[in-house]
Amino acid sequence: MKMAGNSPITTASIKEMKREGQRIVMLTAYDYPSAKLADEAGIDMILVGDSLGMVVLGYESTVPVTLEDMIHHTKAVTRGAKRAFVVTDMPFLTYHGTVEEALRNAGRIMQEGLAKAVKIEGGAELVPLVRRCTQAGIPVVGHIGLTPQSVHQLGGYKVQGKTPEAAQKLLDDALALEEAGAFALVMECVPKQLAELMSHRLSIPTIGIGAGAGCDGQVLVYHDILSYGSEHVPKFVKKYGDAGSLIKQAITQYAGEVRCGAFPQDEHTFTMKEEMLERLYGEGVKI
Ligand SMILES: Nc1nc(=O)c2c([nH]1)NC[C@@H]1CN(c3ccc(C(=O)N[C@@H](CCC(=O)O)C(=O)O)cc3)CN21
Ligand SMILES: CC(C)C(=O)C(=O)O
Ligand SMILES: [Mg+2]
Numbered sequence: 001m002k003m004a005g006n007s008p009i010t011t012a013s014i015k016e017m018k019r020e021g022q023r024i025v026m027l028t029a030y031d032y033p034s035a036k037l038a039d040e041a042g043i044d045m046i047l048v049g050d051s052l053g054m055v056v057l058g059y060e061s062t063v064p065v066t067l068e069d070m071i072h073h074t075k076a077v078t079r080g081a082k083r084a085f086v087v088t089d090m091p092f093l094t095y096h097g098t099v100e101e102a103l104r105n106a107g108r109i110m111q112e113g114l115a116k117a118v119k120i121e122g123g124a125e126l127v128p129l130v131r132r133c134t135q136a137g138i139p140v141v142g143h144i145g146l147t148p149q150s151v152h153q154l155g156g157y158k159v160q161g162k163t164p165e166a167a168q169k170l171l172d173d174a175l176a177l178e179e180a181g182a183f184a185l186v187m188e189c190v191p192k193q194l195a196e197l198m199s200h201r202l203s204i205p206t207i208g209i210g211a212g213a214g215c216d217g218q219v220l221v222y223h224d225i226l227s228y229g230s231e232h233v234p235k236f237v238k239k240y241g242d243a244g245s246l247i248k249q250a251i252t253q254y255a256g257e258v259r260c261g262a263f264p265q266d267e268h269t270f271t272m273k274e275e276m277l278e279r280l281y282g283e284g285v286k287i
Contacts, residue, residue, distance in 0.1 A: 009044050009085035011117070011139050011183045017044070017216070018205040024184075024217025026087075026207050027225070030056050030073045034222055035080030043084050045207075047219060048074045048115065050089040050149070055223040055230050062148045065091040067105055074113025087141050088115040092149045095120050099132050106138050119186065121147035123173025127180040134181030142177035144170055145211065146189035157234065159210075161190040171198055178204050186219060187211045189236070210236030 017024050026045040029035040030052040038046055052073055053065035067090075074088045088109045095102035106118045117139035120126055130140045145160045154160075161167045171194075174185055184205045187195050192212025199206040199215050208215030220237060223230035228243040257263035272280075279285075 006083060008083050011085075014045065014085065014184060014205055018203075024205055024207060026217055026219035028052075028219070028222045029077050029080070030222070032076045032080040035077040035084075035086075038222070039081045039084045044217075045219075046077060046081050046084045046086050047119065048077050048086065048088040048113075049221065050091045051221050053091075055221060061151050062089075063092050063152070067091055067094050067108065071108060071113045074109060074115050078114040085117070086115050087117045087119050088113055089119050089121075089143075095126070095129060099129050102129050103132055103136060103138075106133055107136075110138055117141055117183070119143050121149050123169070124176035127176050130177060130180035130182050140182045141184045141186060141207075142174070142182040143186040143188065144173050144177070144190075145187045148188075157189070159189045159191065161194050167191075167194050170194065171201065174198050174202055174206075178202050184217075187215060189234075210234060 014024060024044050025042075026047055027038050027043045028047045028049040028051060029038050030048060035046055048070065050062040050065045050070065052069070053059040053062045056073075057065070057069070059065070070088055070091050074086070078086050090102075090106060090109065094105040109115050109118055118133070119141040120129070121143040123144055126142070130142070133140050146154070146157060148157065151157060161170045170187075170190065174187075177185060182204060184207060185198075185202065186207045186209065187198065188208075189210040190198075190208075192214055195206065195208050195211035196214025205216040207217040207219050209219045221230065222228070224233050224237040225239060226241045226243040227239045227245070228247070254263065
């Protein structure tokens with residue numbers, strides 16, 4: 001399998017991967033160790049997804065996630081990612097006021113979090129913002145199809161674009177975002193035929209999640225592929241490891257060994273010199 005070299009990934013190398021038919025691999029990460037492992041495993045793009053609200057903060061949806069949350073986690077991820085290109089989700093309602101306000105929020109993600117790009121959920125209505133960010137040097141990734149920040153409007157996490165009208169709207173949105181300057185596009189939970197068609201129509205790379213093999217790249221949630229405590233795992237997830245069981249087993253063994261006295265052993269313990277101990281007792285130091 002071909003993999004881009006060791007030099008840091010850029011927007012240019014991401015676009016080039018599409019031209020060369022090399023699939024782009026994206027994974028979410030939310031902290032320093034997960035970013036470091038993903039980076040070392042050769043992941044091309046790391047997404048600091050607002051899914052962190054659900055998988056690491058325990059909220060019911062991504063709606064409660066704040067800009068401060070995203071910046072905080074982005075700081076940790078960018079310290080761990082040496083080669084991977086880090087993209088951060090703009091959270092709920094941080095890009096729906098004025099373009100100036102949205103630009104300022106995107107700017108904080110770049111300047112404080114040190115992300116290389118931002119991702120925003122929505123279609124053609126975001127064109128003025130995408131244009132402004134792109135002009136200001138902030139690369140933008142679009143996100144269409146199932147847009148989880150609109151879960152309360154969509155009525156659940158459902159597949160999108162199943163009718164000809166809905167599919168046409170998604171295609172129009174995708175083309176508008178590309179035209180406005182988005183350098184990549186996430187397509188979530190859309191029928192595979194539509195995702196493949198959109199991937200052919202667009203010159204920018206498409207990154208699918210629950211959108212089939214016809215996309216230029218794939219993205220999944222870190223905790224989902226590792227079975228690491230994530231709940232309500234979507235159908236499109238494939239599990240590649242069982243970190244949850246591994247961690248629970250290790251913690252259970254630790255608890256058992258503390259309770260029966262098997263831990264700690266001498267090797268985990270510090271000692272005082274005999275001479276110091278004699279002085280302690282002999283001189284009657286009060287302890
Ligand atoms: N752990 C996790 N993984 C994700 O991929 C993820 C999150 N959280 N949180 C934010 C969004 C929400 N996502 C989701 C969540 C559930 C489904 C889901 O259950 N979908 C149904 C399909 C329903 C239908 O038939 O229309 C499924 O069976 O997969 C899909 C996407 C994707 N994102
Ligand atoms: C699932 C991906 C695309 C995402 O937006 C997230 O992790 O928040
Ligand atoms: Mg997201």
